[in-house]
Amino acid sequence: MTVLSTHGLVARYGDFQALYGVDIDVAEGEAVALIGANGAGKSTFLRSIMGLMAVKPEMVRLDGQPIGGTPTDRMVQKGVAIVPEGRRLFTGMSVDDNLRVAMDQADRLGRTGGWSLERLHRLFPILKEKARTEVQNLSGGQQQMVSIGRALLSQPRVLLCDEISLGLAPKVIREIYAALPEIRAQGTAIIVVEQDVGLAQSASDRIFCLLEGRVTLTGASSAITREQIAGAYFGGSHAVV
Ligand SMILES: Nc1ncnc2c1ncn2[C@@H]1O[C@H](COP(=O)(O)OP(=O)(O)O)[C@@H](O)[C@H]1O
Numbered sequence: 001m002t003v004l005s006t007h008g009l010v011a012r013y014g015d016f017q018a019l020y021g022v023d024i025d026v027a028e029g030e031a032v033a034l035i036g037a038n039g040a041g042k043s044t045f046l047r048s049i050m051g052l053m054a055v056k057p058e059m060v061r062l063d064g065q066p067i068g069g070t071p072t073d074r075m076v077q078k079g080v081a082i083v084p085e086g087r088r089l090f091t092g093m094s095v096d097d098n099l100r101v102a103m104d105q106a107d108r109l110g111r112t113g114g115w116s117l118e119r120l121h122r123l124f125p126i127l128k129e130k131a132r133t134e135v136q137n138l139s140g141g142q143q144q145m146v147s148i149g150r151a152l153l154s155q156p157r158v159l160l161c162d163e164i165s166l167g168l169a170p171k172v173i174r175e176i177y178a179a180l181p182e183i184r185a186q187g188t189a190i191i192v193v194e195q196d197v198g199l200a201q202s203a204s205d206r207i208f209c210l211l212e213g214r215v216t217l218t219g220a221s222s223a224i225t226r227e228q229i230a231g232a233y234f235g236g237s238h239a240v241v
């Protein structure tokens with residue numbers, strides 16, 4: 001069943017229109033990938049869901065209810081969490097303390113669910129080893145794990161991930177993406193924004209391609225061809241490598 005959907009979503013930065021009527025949906029336990037070149041509007045799309053852009057209520061629906069423009073805290077309370085571009089951790093604080101802030105916030109917002117510090121440690125064992133390390137001293141991959149862990153501790157029904165592979169080594173990317181099936185297994189819906197097309201395809205059930213604020217391709221990840229993606233990605237006949 002559809003958990004989150006957008007309907008003719010438009011978003012602007014002042015005079016500049018970044019999204020032109022975007023329709024995307026994700027079901028319980030499903031992973032969809034949102035791909036597209038730099039500047040296509042992927043982060044803006046996620047920001048629109050999280051209440052960070054001025055959008056009309058009916059443009060974003062959770063369980064069919066219009067919730068567009070709901071403030072970020074309230075979205076987290078309703079079960080939508082984001083792993084933001086650039087991770088945004090609390091520097092000068094340990095891994096554990098970063099995660100405890102997230103747990104306190106979840107408590108305050110009344111979110112309950114299956115994610116605990118212990119379970120996160122099973123998902124990403126390095127977070128237990130580095131529990132007392134200040135986050136700025138972690139590798140990029142380890143920081144990303146903290147950022148994902150923080151989002152999971154809000155017990156999301158929908159998890160939004162903004163380019164979680166950016167700047168990481170292939171081995172680390174595999175480790176991080178290997179966590180997605182377990183996250184989905186309990187019904188969490190996932191939207192991953194990803195620039196790596198192959199990775200997006202292998203990690204998702206369906207793909208949406210954005211080009212200059214419009215969806216140019218939608219389909220089952222297993223059925224979409226490289227040629228279709230190339231056309232949708234660039235609006236021309238470039239190859240995808
Ligand atoms: N704060 C902002 N002010 C004005 N324009 C912005 C702002 N953030 C993004 N944009 C513009 O909106 C478009 C979409 O950006 P973004 O959603 O960040 O793309 P993506 O995440 O796909 O790289 C781009 O043209 C970008 O320059």
Ligand SMILES: [Mg+2]
Pocket residue numbers: 042043044085162163
């Ligand atoms: Mg972006």
